[in-house]
Amino acid sequence: MSLLLKGGTIVTMNDRKEVLSDHDVLLEDGRIASIAPTGSIIKGRSTEELSCDGKIIIPGLVSAHSHLSGISQRGLWDETSFESWSAKTFALDSLANFSSEEIYLLHCAACIEFIRHGVTTVLDMFSAYPSGALDKVEAACKALLDTGMRGIMAYSFRDQSPDNQGVTLTSTIAEDIMVTARACAERVTSLSSRLAFMLAPSAPQRCSDRLLVLCGKLAEELGVGVHTHLAETKSHAETGRAIYGEPIVKHLERIGFLNSGLSVAHSIWLDDEEISLLRKYDAKVVHNPASNMRLGSGTTRVKEMIRSGLCVGLGTDSANAGTVYSIFEQMKLAVLLPRCVWRPENWVLPDEAFEMATLGGARALLLDQAIGSIEEGKRADLVILDLPLSLAPMDRLVSQLVFAENGDSVETVFVDGKPLMLERHIQMIDEEDILAQASSLQTRIRETQAEVLARPF
Numbered sequence: 001m002s003l004l005l006k007g008g009t010i011v012t013m014n015d016r017k018e019v020l021s022d023h024d025v026l027l028e029d030g031r032i033a034s035i036a037p038t039g040s041i042i043k044g045r046s047t048e049e050l051s052c053d054g055k056i057i058i059p060g061l062v063s064a065h066s067h068l069s070g071i072s073q074r075g076l077w078d079e080t081s082f083e084s085w086s087a088k089t090f091a092l093d094s095l096a097n098f099s100s101e102e103i104y105l106l107h108c109a110a111c112i113e114f115i116r117h118g119v120t121t122v123l124d125m126f127s128a129y130p131s132g133a134l135d136k137v138e139a140a141c142k143a144l145l146d147t148g149m150r151g152i153m154a155y156s157f158r159d160q161s162p163d164n165q166g167v168t169l170t171s172t173i174a175e176d177i178m179v180t181a182r183a184c185a186e187r188v189t190s191l192s193s194r195l196a197f198m199l200a201p202s203a204p205q206r207c208s209d210r211l212l213v214l215c216g217k218l219a220e221e222l223g224v225g226v227h228t229h230l231a232e233t234k235s236h237a238e239t240g241r242a243i244y245g246e247p248i249v250k251h252l253e254r255i256g257f258l259n260s261g262l263s264v265a266h267s268i269w270l271d272d273e274e275i276s277l278l279r280k281y282d283a284k285v286v287h288n289p290a291s292n293m294r295l296g297s298g299t300t301r302v303k304e305m306i307r308s309g310l311c312v313g314l315g316t317d318s319a320n321a322g323t324v325y326s327i328f329e330q331m332k333l334a335v336l337l338p339r340c341v342w343r344p345e346n347w348v349l350p351d352e353a354f355e356m357a358t359l360g361g362a363r364a365l366l367l368d369q370a371i372g373s374i375e376e377g378k379r380a381d382l383v384i385l386d387l388p389l390s391l392a393p394m395d396r397l398v399s400q401l402v403f404a405e406n407g408d409s410v411e412t413v414f415v416d417g418k419p420l421m422l423e424r425h426i427q428m429i430d431e432e433d434i435l436a437q438a439s440s441l442q443t444r445i446r447e448t449q450a451e452v453l454a455r456p457f
Ligand SMILES: [Zn+2]
Pocket: 065, 066, 067, 125, 229, 265, 317, 318
């Protein structure tokens, strides 16, 4: 199957960061086959054509840290600390104990929201209740697949709970957790080439060293990445220091946990040495500005990280911690927030934010050979934007995309050359039906919320 996108302005994100006006893009067999000035690509007889005249084509955006299940709790709490937010969130998740069907519905609704905001690849950090419920992991994966997205199932686990006493831990030992994780990896990777698997210890201080070491070994054996929360709040950093007698990242180096396959979400409360260590081992940081701002977690030193050579991607985090499943929103907050708190040398530039939203996220997910830019040979994951008033005239396109666009202009979205949304219509799944069913779940969620609120916290 081939499709010619004709006559758009292309934000390539190639090495030269070229923005090409009046160019065509040929999509063939799921890949970008050719990019050339309009009219110069000879198309086959069976090639379909889509006019992009006056439109903008960007690489599919990447959310490198998300929890899709969080859509069930959007708007339920507005806590003044991460700790009370976390306690209530966990209590409701455990009590609700969503069925596989409910997980599928909620995750499909989240995927639709991502697609409508031009996100084509998402890392879903997912905890199954009870742990080891692989049918629930599969339901979460099925939502990614059925909506057409590219996804990373980051299977989450823990065996400690120093920063949330409300978490009930089972007596599962590290070895057993890894047996389940291995089974999960096999199940997930057998489903589709559009899905990848990562091991996701919830946070270093929530895992015994034994579990972290086994996790590192399994990741190496399976050839998969590892994703974790890192120093999200000041108390996390302090808890880590109290447990380890040294900063968390220093301890992670000591136990051999740092490498280029590791991506760390948040990473707010790190000292200079910890940032240098992450750089030394080429670990990747995933910045979640909406979540960090909403929960009052702190301000990540993004510019210093970029300057040090660290790779930084963006994430929406959970819908009940952040705002919407939109990477346009994250880009905007990533450039605006530092302007309120730091001197101009530490401001994040729009070009840097756009790179974080595309190539940076792709690198964090170990997928930069396949996605993150519009280049010949890469997977055909693209987004077409109608030219909105906010982007006209297109003087500094990338800057305007970051400061002025919110996702409303996303018109058509492709993954592997297949349309997930075409002229604003979701293609792969019955959007109306999914959203109606998901919203009918609200009654049960509200009842569970009442039970949680009746508890002492
Ligand atoms: Zn998170």
